[in-house]
Amino acid sequence: MNYRHGFHAGNFADVLKHATLARILVYLTRKDAPLRYIDTHAGAGRYDLASDAAKRSPEWRDGVGRIVKARPPAEVAALLRPYLDAVGPCDDEGRPASYPGSPVLAQTLLRPQDRLALCEAHPEERAALIAALGRDRRLSIVATDGYIALNAYVPPKERRGLALIDPPFEEPDESARIEAALANALTKWPRGTYALWRPIKASLEDARFLNAIAALGAPNILRLELDVGAVAPSAHSPNPLRGAGLLIVNPPFELIAEARVLMPWLAQALKRAAGGGFVCQWLTPPA
Secondary structure (H helix, E strand, O other), X not given: OOOOHHHOOOOHHHHHHHHHHHHHHHHHOOOXXXXXXXXXXXXXXXXXXOOHHHHHOOHHHHOHHHHHHOOOOHHHHHHHHHHHHHHOOEOOOOOEOOEEOHXXXXXXXXXXXXXXXXXXXXXXXXXXXXXXXXXXXXEEEEOOOHHHHHHHHOOOOOOOXXXXXXXXXXXXXXXXXXXXXXXXXXXXXXXXXXXXXXXXOOHHHHHHHHHHHHOOOOOOEEEEEEEOOOOOOOOOOOOOOOEEEEEEEOOOOOHHHHHHHHHHHHHHHHOOOOOOEEEEEEEEXXX
């Protein structure tokens, strides 16, 4: 694996992913019944924004750094609070002591009765993940391929929960693997909540992916996307990412209303250049 998220931690795509993930977990934990959080590509868990990697490519400045220094309206601030509470205190630049990846965010927001199943195949990333999460009886961390593990983990015995599918998109067949994994998982756990993150680079390729997910026939898939506008290439980022999206299968019923409040504000707060925008709509409508 060549991808290292330390170069990108806390960027606009992380803000979209983690703010939304926090809203889903807040909703799921309102019921007393336990739930299972499944992360197919967990990564290192926590990222040092003062590291050499983050200094070489300080994408956090145009991501979480903007959000913590902004003054959103009260309704937006309330929606962001669980995410920003997990991020923790920040310095005058808007830089947190470290940035929580999805596993740490979930660990922070989940309760004693809940369980976390985390997959990370890369040895160095897995070692960092174990160190970041510490001793926690709720955790299971495996070195299995995330797509294979997802098939084994669903349906969870709790029958409630969230599966995050968030690969590094290094392999040319990554989209096809996501499609196959989701199709298989839905046959076993059709009422589970799934969140699929993806970078948006080529519009035609992304349209094909969206069509393939819609063709699975599952209702109730929410489509959220941010485009922050074009930005000049750099030595470290010759083709910088300008768009990212989430597809959420079986989202909490409140999430679409919350997203309609949050997405336009995020698009404005994170915009880097002219152009850009957001998408907040159903890919497939509720049944």
